[in-house]
Amino acid sequence: MTQRKRLSTARQQGTLGTQEEDDDPTFTQxxxxxxxxxxxxxxPAQVDQKTAEVVQYFLVKDQKKLPIRRADIVKxxxxxxxxxxxxxxxxxxxxFDQVFxxxxxxxxxxxxxYILINxxxxxxxxxxxxxxxxxxxxxxxxxxxxxxxxxxxxxxxIWNTLKKLRVDPGEKHEDFGDVKKLVTDEFVRQRYxxxxxxxxxxxxxxxxxWGQRADVEVSKAKILEFMGQLHEQDPQSWSQQYRxxxxxxxxxxxxxxxxx
Amino acid sequence: xxxxxxxRYGAENREDMLRPSNNKLTEVLEQANKLFKDVRQAREAAxxxxxxxxxxxxxxxxxxxxxxxxTAFDPTAFAEHLLSFMGLNRLExxxxxxxxxxxxxxxxxxxxxxxxxxxxxxxxxAPSFHYMMxxxxxxxxxxxxxxxRQMKATSKDxxxxxxxxxxxxxxxxxxxxxKEVERILGFLKSYYQDDPTTxxxxxxxxxxxxxxxxxxxxxxxxxFLIRDxxxxxxxxxxxxxxxxxxxEGDVEAEGSCSxxxxxxxxxxxxxxxxxxxxxxxxxxxxxxxxxxE
Numbered sequence: 001m002t003q004r005k006r007l008s009t010a011r012q013q014g015t016l017g018t019q020e021e022d023d024d025p026t027f028t029q030x031x032x033x034x035x036x037x038x039x040x041x042x043x044p045a046q047v048d049q050k051t052a053e054v055v056q057y058f059l060v061k062d063q064k065k066l067p068i069r070r071a072d073i074v075k076x077x078x079x080x081x082x083x084x085x086x087x088x089x090x091x092x093x094x095x096f097d098q099v100f101x102x103x104x105x106x107x108x109x110x111x112x113x114y115i116l117i118n119x120x121x122x123x124x125x126x127x128x129x130x131x132x133x134x135x136x137x138x139x140x141x142x143x144x145x146x147x148x149x150x151x152x153x154x155x156x157x158i159w160n161t162l163k164k165l166r167v168d169p170g171e172k173h174e175d176f177g178d179v180k181k182l183v184t185d186e187f188v189r190q191r192y193x194x195x196x197x198x199x200x201x202x203x204x205x206x207x208x209x210w211g212q213r214a215d216v217e218v219s220k221a222k223i224l225e226f227m228g229q230l231h232e233q234d235p236q237s238w239s240q241q242y243r244x245x246x247x248x249x250x251x252x253x254x255x256x257x258x259x260x
Numbered sequence: 261x262x263x264x265x266x267x268r269y270g271a272e273n274r275e276d277m278l279r280p281s282n283n284k285l286t287e288v289l290e291q292a293n294k295l296f297k298d299v300r301q302a303r304e305a306a307x308x309x310x311x312x313x314x315x316x317x318x319x320x321x322x323x324x325x326x327x328x329x330x331t332a333f334d335p336t337a338f339a340e341h342l343l344s345f346m347g348l349n350r351l352e353x354x355x356x357x358x359x360x361x362x363x364x365x366x367x368x369x370x371x372x373x374x375x376x377x378x379x380x381x382x383x384x385x386a387p388s389f390h391y392m393m394x395x396x397x398x399x400x401x402x403x404x405x406x407x408x409r410q411m412k413a414t415s416k417d418x419x420x421x422x423x424x425x426x427x428x429x430x431x432x433x434x435x436x437x438x439k440e441v442e443r444i445l446g447f448l449k450s451y452y453q454d455d456p457t458t459x460x461x462x463x464x465x466x467x468x469x470x471x472x473x474x475x476x477x478x479x480x481x482x483x484f485l486i487r488d489x490x491x492x493x494x495x496x497x498x499x500x501x502x503x504x505x506x507x508e509g510d511v512e513a514e515g516s517c518s519x520x521x522x523x524x525x526x527x528x529x530x531x532x533x534x535x536x537x538x539x540x541x542x543x544x545x546x547x548x549x550x551x552x553e
Contacts, residue, residue: 060389062386062389063389115386117384117386118384118386122380122383132377132380133376135376136380140375140376140382141342141375144338149333161335161336161339165342165343166367175372198317200314200317216384217385218384219384230338
């Protein structure tokens with residue numbers, strides 16, 4: 001993937017503002033010795049309790065699939081235990097791993113932002129009991145086009161493709177409502193997509209990239225497989241995409257969970 | 261071609277430039293090169309620089325278009341395949357071509373759900389946390405209808421209350437309480453008749469020195485007598501409560517006099533104190549013979 005240029009646009013709200021907003025200026029990562037000292041002053045039960053609280057915080061915050069900021073965790077949950085923050089996060093990660101089968105991933109090591117993804121592969125077949133979210137279908141289309149087109153597409157291409165699928169960004173859609181908002185705002189805030197302004201364009205145009213969440217959560221190989229089925233072609237016939245899908249060990253995509 | 265028109269190229273003919281089928285971009289650059297020889301002023305050079313920037317962008321885009329070395333990926337074909345997958349009900353129509361390639365027909369309601377279901381396997385989304393049994397309804401329960409308790413009752417109201425309250429009592433207990441109340445009234449009357457001049461101390465009347473629970477029961481049953489106006493409580497000169505049955509003749513006065521309510525409470529400690537202070541050795545209200553202690 002080419003080097004990603006992330007320009008802040010008016011559309012990117014929330015956590016992707018200036019860097020100062022994201023980084024809690026009052027929180028600096030405690031050193032190992034500080035953590036040790038902090039642990040000595042607490043009972044195991046206290047640390048367990050705090051760990052459990054952070055786990056619960058994550059689970060609830062993850063419902064909307066918006067990334068979770070370290071600053072918020074420290075401010076709202078960890079609070080006075082901030083001196084043992086790394087230890088708590090270590091245990092939280094382990095809990096998610098062993099108890100829930102989830103992976104805690106720091107998708108942005110600079111701004112310290114986390115998401116939860118599934119460690120387990122999705123089970124295929126009719127056994128799925130959870131109701132499907134049609135938005136995922138839409139997202140899938142967009143991600144597929146971006147991937148098949150080399151990782152970057154101009155917004156017009158996406159809008160035109162969607163129009164062919166009876167989804168018009170200018171009109172209210174039965175399943176999706178305000179399509180433009182869903183695609184350029186919600187999906188972006190969830191870090192599934194990046195919506196970046198193209199310089200020197202008048203009127204302003206944007207291009208779409210895969211977002212940080214998509215990088216770790218979505219399998220390119222599986223997309224290619226589906227492409228093959230749809231087009232009745234061998235996935236390998238798209239040689240460049242095939243190479244990309246299988247170059248990063250797809251089964252353990254992106255960074256492992258970090259403790260920060 | 262003027263120098264200024266060179267700068268215009270980028271904005272207006274962008275799409276044109278990008279088509280892989282032509283070499284327009286190369287032509288423009290060659291033209292710009294030629295023009296640059298005539299540049300004398302800074303402003304003209306600035307325009308030239310601007311043109312180069314735009315040309316570079318276009319060049320980059322052209323290059324990215326050449327990405328697919330294997331089979332090219334055509335989004336239009338992709339869309340058509342998707343429509344079929346989602347269950348598009350195509351109309352048998354020759355007019356497809358005339359519509360500029362848009363396929364007629366209508367998508368079923370669950371079209372996007374179908375696609376989402378298939379696409380699920382490509383995602384490793386963490387399942388959303390939710391309570392298995394749902395959550396409780398966060399509104400407070402509607403206020404229960406209050407059991408009527410009269411503060412100042414006229415005789416009529418008193419009669420009305422009686423049936424309501426009795427209904428709430430267990431049927432098997434209802435009669436027992438009534439009986440007990442009557443029995444106690446009997447005791448009270450007989451004591452009073454024995455000696456109408458000596459007032460009967462309320463505490464001496466209700467306290468059973470042998471049993472705290474019996475004492476509480478006595479207080480309970482006596483309260484019915486008070487409520488029904490069959491007995492009355494009054495304070496003597498020492499401010500100690502005494503009880504006396506209401507005479508037949510006094511019933512008239514009932515309507516006019518104001519009725520007061522008070523709450524009696526007793527604890528085992530208080531009960532013992534009363535026994536000591538009043539020197540109660542025997543109970544005035546004999547327990548019913550059938551009762552187990």
